[in-house]
Amino acid sequence: MAEIIGWTASVVLLLTLGRQIVKQARRPEDRTVSTWLFLGQACASALFVVYSMMLENWVFTVTNTCLLITAVIGHVLTRRR
Template sequence: MQPVDAIGWAASLILLATLLRQVYVQWRDRSTAGVSSWLFVGQCAANAGFALYSALIGNAVFVFTNVALLATALTGQWIYRRNRAREAAADGARR
């Protein structure tokens, strides 16, 4: 591995760790406070495009990173929708 690749892999892991932490907190708190569904929609679209672009230019670091980010965004969207449904059910039960 080239030193420049090590920088790319390290940056990739840092970014993934921060996003995974955010998705975990959203899952743990079972809340949508401060989170928009459009965040995940935009992230999915961007990461799918970047993954395709990275594959076409043959950059393994960015292919891995963007596929992993796409998976994180899909998971985040699923958790967001689950939490919204729970919040709506709780609001309906209070009425």
């Protein structure tokens, strides 16, 4: 089960980052960030937190929790603009 969560988190994160790259490549003059970047990062980070906890890897648990917090803050700040 832990492997499935870990791989799912990896796929979500890669798809999210890929989407942002495509958006920037199509409109290089546009400096906006895709909403999907923050939502995908938050989803992937949450899954990575669960995965890291299942493995009892506290370095990655804390790191991914911090990444989850940054995704939420980034999304909130982007929505306010």
